Amino acid sequence: MSNIKDIAKLAGVSVTTVSRVLNGHPYVVEEKRKRVQKVIAELDYSPNRNAVDLSRGRTNTIGFVLPYNDHPWFDKVMNGVLEAAFAKCYSVVICPTGYDQAEEERYLRMLKTKRIDGLVIASRANDWETIAPYAKYGSIVACEYINHPLISCAYVDQLQAYTDGFQLLKRAGHTRVGFTVGREERWSNSTKLKIMAYEAVFGELDDALILQDCFDLADGKRAGARFLDLAEPPTAIYANGDVIAAGMHYYATHQGLNVPRDIAILGEENLPIGDVLEISTVDKNLREIGKVAVELFLNEKVEQKQVQHEIVIRNSI
DSSP, rough: OOOHHHHHHHHTTTTHHHHHHTTOOOOOOOHHHHHHHHHHHHOOOOOOOOHHHHHHOOOOOEEEESSSSSHHHHHHHHHHHHHHHHHHHOEEEEEOOTTOHHHHHHHHHHHTTTSSSSEEEESSSSSSOOOOOOGGGGGGEEEEEBTTTBBBEOOHHHHHHHHHHHHHHHHOOOOOOEEEOOOOOOTTTHHHHHHHHHHHOOOOOOOEEEEEESSHHHHHHHHHHHTSSSSSSSSSOOOHHHHHHHHHHHHHTTTTTTTTOOOOOEEOOOHHHHTTTTTTTEEOOOOHHHHHHHHHHHHSSSEEEEOEEEOOOOOOO
């Protein structure tokens, strides 16, 4: 198998010149560049991309850390990351963790060993004290608010978004409101903030009005059954996603209930399924968060940039 020494000998140039041609270095005499490229074509030579990237100190690759690659919330953020990265000729490596701390650290080590240039973290399993030291090897951008000297963030004000959602339901006359979340409070900042927002609007939380571990359509149906079968059911439910809200909508209507007359439903994420079922939603502009995260990565300086949420009113409240 040919190597750059063979190319240099056949082209009558130095190994350094061949290396510069392979790395797209601008300061190579054009006549020499053409000779080297001709020999490369004749030998059908392909450079070791890892070695080339190592010599350049860049891979033009971003790692996107997320717990699952089949969840609408993360899918929208990922689409924003992909769109912004490809526009700047960057590749994106999808790094699913399943909220496994060791798996997440494996992706952090990819940054340390220069296999990627940086990380956009949509959701994390480790604390920031574990993650932050890796920022010296490349840019790390969080998709949640963080005030850290080494880590940038693209974020929506989640507390305000949740508060606006609960206030919308309160203004509609609802005083007993159920809501769903993903992970439990000790692991999820989102869950913690949603509970805070609820208590700021409605006061002390009745444990019967919160349901954890809701991620998909089946969980939405389960939530609908759980809430509507209570001795004193809520008159409104705030779901942690339009897919979960759709499951609730399915359960309620198949029990002969009318939405919103008998039960009001509010979702999140502004997904097509919510549009089809006319479910009101809190749109956190997740795609924009992904795009802004890539912009921060490319800026290579630590910044915090907020993306504005909005409430989309349809026919479920």
